[in-house]
Amino acid sequence: MPSMRELQDLLAALDAEGGLAIGGGDESANLDDLFEDSYFHAILHNNVKQDSFEITCISTPADTTTTPPTAPAATQTFETLTLPQECAWGDDHESLGSQLLVRPGYQSVLSAITSISTTPSTSQTIFMATGASGIGKSSLAYYLVHKLHAAGYDVVISDPMFTNALLDNQYFSCYSPHLEKHAAIHAAISTPPSPSTTSSEKKKKPTWWVCDDGFLPTKGTTCHVIVTGSTSTTAEKDTDTIRKKSKLAQPVQFQIPKWSLDEIKAGLLVSLSSTSKDSPSMTKEQEMVLESLFKKFKGNPKKTFAWVKENWTGGGRDATVIKTNSKSNKPKRS
Template sequence: MPSMKELQDLLEALDAEGSLSIGGGEESANLDDLYEDSYLYAILHNKVKHDTIEIAVVSTAATSQENTGETSPPSTHSFDVLILPKEYSWGDDHESLGRKILIRPGYAAVLAALLSASRTNQSPQTIFMATGSPGIGRSCLAYYLVYKIFEAGHDIVISDPMFTNAFIDKQYYSCYSPHLEKHTAIYQAISSTQPSSSTPSTPSTPSSPQPKKPTWWICDDGFLPIKGTQCHVLVTSATAQADKCIETLHKKHKLITPVQFQIPKWSLDEIKAGLIVSLSEVGADITDASITKDQEVTLENLYKKFKGSPRKIFAWVNSNWVVETESKAKSKTKTNSSKSK
């Protein structure tokens, strides 16, 4: 059984390798009529799709081979993408993410560490904190974890300063985060150690207690778990605010000190993959979006100028390349329409 120290060492090792998107206070269930355009509705009703893109990787060896005249097959780097239907977008207040998010290579490693902690740790609670600079993908990590943890059969709650949403026993609940304690179902899920009512029975004696279904609470965008929290927790925090958040969790809310790990900076290949995903939002398909050789040179310069910040690079691209991509997409649509006639 791994200890918290061993889990922390695991996450630090992943970082070293660079492996790492209504009712009021009253209880409410199955609010599909209010969230039919939400990523949460899409997750609950199995509407999330997967795709894969490949990025050509130019290695130092390939460059040296050009000088010798030798040739070798180009290497590629594959990335997974989570895609919502056209009428949806990831996040309650992150609509700029659109309906497609890139799954960074380290996301699966974080998920594995979290699920391992909930399975093997004797304590009813583990707390992790993912820190990173603004725009590095903390919310995307949170949305990915909501999707995968729910898919794994666990109860999941996600909060930001405005809204709290939850899947408890595969039922959807929602409330305003400031009034979380007034919502019976959500409050019990994060504060109770009692078994879930729908936990499958296991072969045991009649007197044996049922194990509690693991509940994970993802606290994103500066929101922190409240005093009395009993479930497993992942907090996302800006690196600059991490110490203050830890002090609040430990001293004010009397919770255990979180295992902290840093979300690594994006590689240039991840930037390229993220841009292809972003540019495909205005095209027909991910495979229709591409980056030209001239654009690759520009990206390399932007990567150096903005020190690898995806938010700044994507903002520049949206201001300078998106109009061109939209024009190409419209032109292709017209051409296909003419051919069909």
């Protein structure tokens, strides 16, 4: 069976050449059955499982003089969002696997944006999450798509290649440069929510558009927007484009914080859990290696996980910490 990306590439070619509005108009009202291996399918059918796990913290208290020598190690609880086995967060080119680590600040972001968007006097809000490359902006985007849809919002998510939408409990997709050709998606991002005419009439919640990986909202947008693809260096330029070129509201910026050492550990355990049948854990030796990587890569999770993938073999309790040099039997340096 063709992968989701292969099917999207084929449909994108048709869209570019023949003007096909993927999932729109009479061509196709719903692409749900076509992309059963996508995270959109799992979100639409409420097949995202929320779990939690606890780790022993690596970080030590700043003031060790007040900590009794026999005090138990501190622990921290993390949540994960798990898709069915055949699905992955992201696409075939940059898949995060079936599990997504929920960073502690994600819920705060969700609460903040939804509380502002439901204020009666607010017509449109645009938020911009900025941070260093590889800090997890797309992970935040996937989390928000899931949570916003679960809360009853229509949700659209775009990157430079594709736009996918969950509208009225149906899944639609189109080639991002051709949004104007897709009636359902175009209407969702350009039509403000209608106010209730009677007190008993249920008011439709506003649409949220998540713009990820460098994609920015277009002129004529009236829905609420959160941009998750801007780096710290491009934020000013992106803001200028949104305001002057697209004639939209001034974005409210917030910085995605750097990962803590314990978050890196939790993220690594989540990654290992997809390759091990056992419940993943970490030895003291492994924690020491992780501390060194944390300092070397300045807390960048993408670089840390990439190094581990290259040098850390196996998984679970018997995972080999790093590949060794057969001549010296010493750890390789990267």
